[in-house]
């Protein structure tokens with residue numbers, strides 16, 4: 153059978169592409185290599201599935217590093233509002249968790265999301281071939297495609313390549329899309345784990361796992377040059393630095409870089425002023441209480457002062473200039489060398505992938521091969537935590553589906 157569209161990969165990008173193409177009357181099939189579609193969706197949001205985020209599409213564009221502008225047409229063509237409407241029309245409304253801006257299905261269940269997507273595919277008569285790994289994509293005569301899989305062969309007028317990235321390979325995303333795209337003439341930018349914690353040399357906070365800091369700061373240095381900075385919530389785990397501050401910025405961080413952490417997110421000069429003022433007005437105040445009033449957690453203060461070799465029962469008036477400087481440096485710019493980033497087994501997304509230069513952002517069609525479309529994490533797009541990645545995957549899939557010429 154000759155399909156109008158064959159979708160390679162049954163993640164959110166592929167499934168939404170298939171649903172919206174079938175709604176236009178196209179004959180569509182999804183080829184999925186695992187025994188079920190949506191394995192990564194099941195893991196999303198720790199099984200609760202954070203599907204999108206509050207805010208206008210224009211705000212979304214700032215959450216994809218340097219590549220956000222590529223998503224403009226996708227996100228305007230299929231907005232967060234449209235995704236919410238899709239789910240409420242299908243009787244699984246999304247609810248907003250106010251303090252985070254994240255939207256989840258009202259049942260907080262990824263299983264419900266995946267089941268719903270199966271139901272809609274079935275209703276729209278999308279053919280789903282599971283345990284079917286695509287191994288070759290060939291552009292053949294009459295602008296059609298021949299698709300060779302681990303099982304049978306397929307023919308299609310159009311292809312939507314939506315094989316995801318390389319992270320969490322057990323879910324099926326193992327980077328298969330890159331060689332498939334390369335064979336068709338596309339450039340692939342070196343993939344790298346992102347939304348991942350960073351491991352540093354001599355990590356001192358193993359015993360403080362679970363402690364977090366609101367709105368901490370991070371400066372990134374490479375070859376002694378500052379190459380970036382960011383702010384966000386920091387989390388200590390027993391092995392590494394994590395939390396949105398680290399995860400969202402990990403796309404820019406490389407092994408061997410230096411990071412300087414500002415735990416309290418306060419400028420060094422401002423902190424010095426506060427310290428000197430306090431020391432002159434209430435010199436008898438203990439250093440522990442001073443740090444606690446700044447918002448530092450108690451267990452951190454103990455550890456921090458121990459690291460600096462400063463007795464924690466000292467009063468402010470007893471702190472020497474040298475000690476003051478090491479407290480200020482330690483709090484505002486504690487340096488660490490990055491020994492590695494979390495690998496694909498713990499990274500939530502992949503940065504890099506099929507180059508955006510050869511994809512038309514208004515249609516998601518290849519600029520090289522007619523009828524070849526891309527969507528989702530397989531392309532060089534990766535977003536922050538908070539529902540941005542799933543929204544982007546769905547938006548790209550729908551834009552591709554809307555753009556296919558009948």
Ligand SMILES: Cc1cc2nc3c(=O)[nH]c(=O)nc-3n(C[C@H](O)[C@H](O)[C@H](O)COP(=O)(O)OP(=O)(O)OC[C@H]3O[C@@H](n4cnc5c(N)ncnc54)[C@H](O)[C@@H]3O)c2cc1C
Pocket residue numbers: 160161162163164165166183184185186189190191192193195196197198201202203204284285286287314315316317319320323324325326328329499500501527528529530538539540541542543545
């Ligand atoms: C633990 C975890 C939690 C996450 N939580 C969230 C969250 O809460 N919110 C959010 O927005 N994002 C989250 N993400 C990221 C988000 O899940 C992904 O960005 C998103 O799933 C990407 O969608 P996709 O359709 O492009 O690819 P994927 O979801 O990776 O789907 C690709 C599909 O293609 C199939 N495939 C691959 N190769 C082949 C082949 N050769 N032949 C046939 N099929 C193939 C795979 O089996 C897979 O089913 C999370 C990621 C992880 C790992």
